[in-house]
Ligand code: GDP
């Protein structure tokens with residue numbers, strides 16, 4: 667069971683990264699998760715590099731530090747410091763942009779060049795609110811996730827659908843890797 671908390675002290679701190687093509691909604695997923703906000707245009711806002719959110723998992727306060735590419739991905743040169751020390755990732759594509767889905771394997775390969783191969787990753791199909799413009803099916807995405815042996819979730823940063831759940835899935839994965847569930 668996990669829920670949000672506003673406290674400032676914590677038991678554990680985890681670094682997560684958001685990866686995926688430009689304009690898939692990474693910055694808005696971060697804004698929704700950490701501040702419950704949404705922006706119609708964040709293209710030019712090369713703003714925060716990371717933001718924090720506290721979660722409680724199994725009674726432990728987890729300080730989650732989420733790194734955004736801060737626009738670097740537009741130039742296809744995400745600096746190594748971005749990945750360094752990350753323990754989980756959300757690999758995001760836009761459900762209305764098939765190219766962004768095709769690029770997921772490239773993003774995950776790049777991630778694995780900098781991180782351990784077994785780090786928890788959730789494949790995120792964002793913009794689920796744009797139902798009429800959808801171009802990537804749930805079956806296609808699920809098949810890729812199975813092939814990569816990761817979870818798949820569909821989110822909307824716009825209407826806050828599944829956003830917290832996607833982050834919690836990664837954080838929970840990291841948590842139980844460090845502290846195995848007692849039987
Ligand atoms: P980033 O480049 O991956 O960080 O993407 P942004 O967060 O900057 O979003 C790119 C554009 O998509 C912006 O115009 C956002 O308002 C829009 N956007 C992001 N998430 C969603 C979503 O869930 N639904 C819809 N309809 N638009 C979104």
Ligand code: MG
Nearest residue numbers: 692693736737
């Ligand atoms: Mg961005």
